[in-house]
Amino acid sequence: MEQLSRRRFLKISAATVGAGAVGSQVPVVSSLAMGSKPPAGKVETIPTYCEMCFWKCGGIAHIRDGKLWKFEGNPLDPMSKGRLCPRGTAAPGTHNDPDRISKPLIRTGERGKEEFKAVTWGEALDYVAERMKKIAAEHGPESIALWKHGTGSRFFEHVMRAYGCINKGAPSFAQCRGPRDIGYLLTYGTGLGSPEPTDIANTKCLVLIGTHLGENMHNTQVQEFAQAVANKATIIVVDPRYSVAASKAKYWLPVKPGTDMALILAWCNVLVAEGLYDKEFVAKHGHGFDKFAAAIKDSTPEWAEAETGIPAATIRATAREMAIARPAALVHPGRRVNWYGDDAQRGRATALLNALLGNWGRKGGLFIQAGMKVAGYPFPKFPEATKPKADNPDHKWPFADEEVTTGLREATITGKPYPIKGWVVYASNLNHTLPNEKETIEAINKLDLLVVVDTHPAEITGYADVVLPDTMFLERHDDFYVGWGRQGWAAIRQPVIAPPGEQKPAWWMAKELANRLGVGQYMPFKDMDEYLAARCEKSGIDYAKFRKEGVVMGPKDPITVEEGAGIAFDTPSGKVEFYSEQLAKAGFDPVPKYTAPEAAPAGFFRLVTGRAPVHTFSRTQTNLLLRDLMKENEVWVNAETAAKAGLKHGQYVKLKNQDGVVSNRVKVKATQRIRPDTLYMVYGFGHTSRLLKSAYLMGASAAQLNTRYKVDPLMGGTSIHQNFVTFEKEA
């Protein structure tokens, strides 16, 4: 992360001297005021929920003299609790971003060349509808697939499903939280979803294993993390990098990348061998515990020390810390956990460790999520699907409970089980999101139609036949966000400011498309106001009040055993499955097993990735406010490793992976804060789209280097830490 240090600050000041000298404008200040004019003008406030990331915090937009001034947290909202993260606060920087797509575009040059002509909305939508009809006539509507991320895709999904497009893919499953959710589903009978039911605020011992809260700005969890720090909870952080969270921890375990499973099993081993686990919980709710205990008998701390590099004594000490605090001890389940291709089992291992701590439904552990009901809109029934989905033929990944993106990509490449000829891509930069860009481009080249709907250009946009400019979240209606948490709630998304160009909201595009595809009856409402009001009326919610306050709270239900909540497990045995018969039956390990990661070739280093608090994926690099805080990423290199390689802090270097793929240049951060055998980069940078003028070739893309990925045999998750890289110095 770039620091706005005093030095940089002075540099900024120095740069100003010129501007000040040239600038002939004499400052006119009306009042005897402070440095800059204090904000003045007529201010109007409108609540709406944020979509700078997927956390969906409630905020309040401030419009001053008709212009967007600032975006603050909504105190009534349980996600933001009145405080947004830097990306939410920087939402005006996205609204005002000059790199946004402002007009509908149709491709004029070769795919990937980013050559377009601006067209009218009518032309663009006619073009899309005609191509979709042609594909449907030739191959069936199943041959058009939707790729999606975020709330705005909701009506595209709806209209496409009405037209018979059953195929879809969301990278949030196989490229993010999927492995964890499947691990928990197999163990507890439920995935965890978003936001995770982690009672960080009340925990006495918090274990973060590969979770870098604070850099990873999941707002509510970061707020609670700070509370846990203030409460003097015992914090244990497992990370090859001295993360911000690690700096707050009592124990930092700089684990060798890829060996988490050995550490988790050794922790389980200590809890079982020393009789420290929650025997009452296990006896009452556990299934197959004896077989589990037998399976992990040899996973001793001494064994794990050799694999992980963490001293056996530290493994024992940290396991005992968890035991002392249980049930108010919490192993964070993680979120973006697609790392080495065996991640569902790793997710399951953390689920079992939590089970040994007996923290399910307990204060300071994993609480029982509460929700609220908001009635749906009375849509007509969708037509029956006549073909199975194409992404997971013959249940190749038997435990995938959502669509597998790379499976859909593979179907597009091979034409099997049937051809996929059209993609509609909503806010998913697939070139960065999916592993191995080459395969993505290969799939794109098989398409008769590629539509990209987005606020900003991205690498994927350059390949599109049609680009439909979306409004950013402050400029549009969307469906309600009905959340699950400590208390159910619903939040409203409503426009607070007009878009700067010809951008249109996704629901409008979907409705227009529905009319052109002959499925207009599936979008029977005039506009979103009518749709949202109808849902409210059916639910007994005061829509006018909802619009004014932004949030409606659901009933207050008990969420912990302490509060009187009951716990039940929707697994085959009806219990927490320490031993999983369904995994055994499918030919997988019924108790998670450790597989040693591949060793790095000589001269190569493991590349791991993570997030910065000021950016979301590859979506915010041109945000006017955020780009100033971090305009490029850095490659973190251990200071001794850097010295040996002859690299100086701050110099540019390129990274080359085992397949010879070379990154864009990236600045070296020579630091003590990382293991000597590991490199780290924040992902989302290294844009190669020229349309992203202020982010073009700034930093390096970790995704670009992810050519050797492994696929999780349980659920199709793809790894992103499987690559090794070496340095290529600039000439």
Add this chain to the structure above:
Amino acid sequence: MPRFGMVIDTLKCVGCMDCVVACQTENDVPQGYCRDWIVTETRGAFPNLTLEIRSERCNHCDNPPCVTCCPTGASHVEDFGRTVQVTANQCIGCKACLAACPYGARFVHPDGYADKCTFCLHRVKEGKDPACVSVCPTHCMAFGDLDDPKSEVSRLLASRKYHTLLPEAGTKPRVFYLT
């Protein structure tokens, strides 16, 4: 009359820079400038490390060199809260205050005057916290009257270890960092 100060808990701060963005939007800070910023200080060698993350800004010093050096009186100590402020239309942009400030807290606004953190006095007058304090997701900042022993800032300083920046400069800074 209160004497305003700020107390920032470095143990809670995660360095997310939300305070920087909130200040920029609240105060219409021009593109490319900031009135507050984050400094991360790493000590030790792998794997025995410590990290201090600080949200820094004008320290509104009790003994402000930027005020004493100002040839026009634009830089002054405001009665309300004893804060250091700049009267923009008295400032000639000579940059003496930029040179005098040991914290690099000032810059010349494109409109030609010295600019810096105001402790969001316009908000404080309305009974609100400064923008950086009220936005912080970690609740790591407190703002208030240092002369009131019952204020949150006074209670924090009475109960916790803290340091200030460059105390040897003799400026008597009023932003305190809890450790």
